[in-house]
Amino acid sequence: MIPEIGYIRPRNLREALEALGENRETIRVIAGGTDIIPGFHINSRRFRDIRTLVDISGLPDLTFVDLENDGLHIGGAVTFTDIVKNPIIREEYPLLAQAAFRVGSVQIRNRATIAGNFVNNAPCADSVPPLLVYDAVIKIQSTRSEKTLPLEDFLLKPYKTQLQPDEIVSEIVLPPLKKEYRGEFYKLGRRRSVAISRITLAVLVKLQDRTIEDIRIASGAVTPIGRRFRELEDLAKGETAEVDFLKELSVKLGEEILKITGLRWSSAYKLPVVQQMFYLLLRRVCNR
Amino acid sequence: MKKINIRFKVNGRQADLNIAPNKRLLDVLRDDLGLTGTKEGCDIGECGACTVVLNGRAVHSCLILAAQANGAEIITVEGLTQNGELHPLQKNFLEHGAVQCGFCIPGMLLSSYALLKENPHPREDDIKEAIAGNLCRCTGYKQIIQAVEAAANENNE
Ligand code: FES
Numbered sequence: 001m002i003p004e005i006g007y008i009r010p011r012n013l014r015e016a017l018e019a020l021g022e023n024r025e026t027i028r029v030i031a032g033g034t035d036i037i038p039g040f041h042i043n044s045r046r047f048r049d050i051r052t053l054v055d056i057s058g059l060p061d062l063t064f065v066d067l068e069n070d071g072l073h074i075g076g077a078v079t080f081t082d083i084v085k086n087p088i089i090r091e092e093y094p095l096l097a098q099a100a101f102r103v104g105s106v107q108i109r110n111r112a113t114i115a116g117n118f119v120n121n122a123p124c125a126d127s128v129p130p131l132l133v134y135d136a137v138i139k140i141q142s143t144r145s146e147k148t149l150p151l152e153d154f155l156l157k158p159y160k161t162q163l164q165p166d167e168i169v170s171e172i173v174l175p176p177l178k179k180e181y182r183g184e185f186y187k188l189g190r191r192r193s194v195a196i197s198r199i200t201l202a203v204l205v206k207l208q209d210r211t212i213e214d215i216r217i218a219s220g221a222v223t224p225i226g227r228r229f230r231e232l233e234d235l236a237k238g239e240t241a242e243v244d245f246l247k248e249l250s251v252k253l254g255e256e257i258l259k260i261t262g263l264r265w266s267s268a269y270k271l272p273v274v275q276q277m278f279y280l281l282l283r284r285v286c287n288r
Numbered sequence: 289m290k291k292i293n294i295r296f297k298v299n300g301r302q303a304d305l306n307i308a309p310n311k312r313l314l315d316v317l318r319d320d321l322g323l324t325g326t327k328e329g330c331d332i333g334e335c336g337a338c339t340v341v342l343n344g345r346a347v348h349s350c351l352i353l354a355a356q357a358n359g360a361e362i363i364t365v366e367g368l369t370q371n372g373e374l375h376p377l378q379k380n381f382l383e384h385g386a387v388q389c390g391f392c393i394p395g396m397l398l399s400s401y402a403l404l405k406e407n408p409h410p411r412e413d414d415i416k417e418a419i420a421g422n423l424c425r426c427t428g429y430k431q432i433i434q435a436v437e438a439a440a441n442e443n444n445e
């Protein structure tokens with residue numbers, strides 16, 4: 001059952017922020033509803049205090065995709081379907097398009113929004129590893145302030161972000177990316193489609209001849225929250241992209257993840273998968 | 289709970305409603321408008337039985353508040369039949385034995401309908417992807433895919 005709630009449909013972002021500002025404790029944003037409505041049904045603790053919903057789905061202020069000098073600006077309420085279909089995203093930021101395509105089902109992708117995917121900081125948010133390797137910066141607005149910060153800093157711990165109750169993630173900015181970067185995205189679920197991720201990996205590499213000039217590595221689902229692996233990245237920069245080194249790097253990624261999560265019942269299958277898949281991804285990007 | 293006024297078009301007809309804000313689109317379709325062709329399965333976006341087409345896109349009516357559909361154009365399974373004639377998808381579902389108990393069929397039809405509107409010449413993979421979010425407990429997927437293919441071929445003729 002959906003509890004008794006009030007419903008506000010703002011006409012623009014300003015009105016949405018004003019509504020949020022007035023009633024911080026009991027008001028919450030709804031966009032696609034694909035998280036919040038099932039959450040009501042199972043009486044999830046995360047949504048129990050909500051008395052009023054502010055509906056930002058389809059708000060023109062939040063559903064743009066604009067290419068500007070400082071990168072690609074994606075409105076917070078852009079749906080995954082619109083991400084999958086967007087020619088610029090497919091061309092310039094393909095890992096995000098691939099991850100978006102693996103989210104839920106057609107019906108889910110038609111409603112679920114990009115900011116909605118990470119504002120709850122569920123470990124399995126598919127868009128997060130690609131956004132992290134693209135160095136995504138997010139813009140957060142309220143009636144009090146407007147700030148931008150790296151997505152990486154925004155995500156604090158499972159189901160916890162820097163978002164305050166009166167704030168909205170209004171856009172995501174992907175900085176321009178040099179053409180030489182090659183990337184891969186991998187998702188493992190328990191079934192082929194409509195699956196919740198067990199492991200997601202994203203990697204971007206820039207090679208100069210066979211030397212790794214830059215590399216960005218991110219994981220999701222298999223770690224408590226989506227995250228980058230800066231130490232591994234630093235270790236790999238300047239190395240030659242040959243089989244032995246790529247293997248070594250993959251083993252290290254597995255070790256890193258084990259250090260973060262500790263030994264779990266699922267480690268026995270997830271670790272080898274992470275290592276093997278990461279190695280394959282690296283082979284693919286480095287041999288293209 | 290304060291009721292709100294909403295209006296949207298269902299199957300070409302204007303509907304004006306005064307509803308509680310916690311009603312889902314699914315509830316309004318079934319209970320207020322009597323359009324019981326739209327089915328309620330899981331209530332959490334897993335089964336696709338509640339699928340309707342909203343502004344041209346297949347969506348779960350169990351995950352949308354009716355208020356969120358204000359101003360929208362909605363198609364339910366009742367809207368597929370035109371002047372007493374079954375839609376080509378419906379005919380082909382019948383001809384290919386795609387309908388067993390029938391519970392998943394309205395959702396399957398609307399997912400397929402949205403697919404063909406957008407992509408009149410789908411490949412088999414496109415059809416599979418379009419109905420990946422629609423579960424059939426009778427597991428007649430093969431026949432369903434064949435029926436969609438046949439309807440698409442008729443489109444081309
Ligand atoms: S009832 Fe809506 S997806 Fe199952």
Ligand code: FES
Binds near residue numbers: 386390428
């Ligand atoms: S025909 Fe029975 S569930 Fe599909």
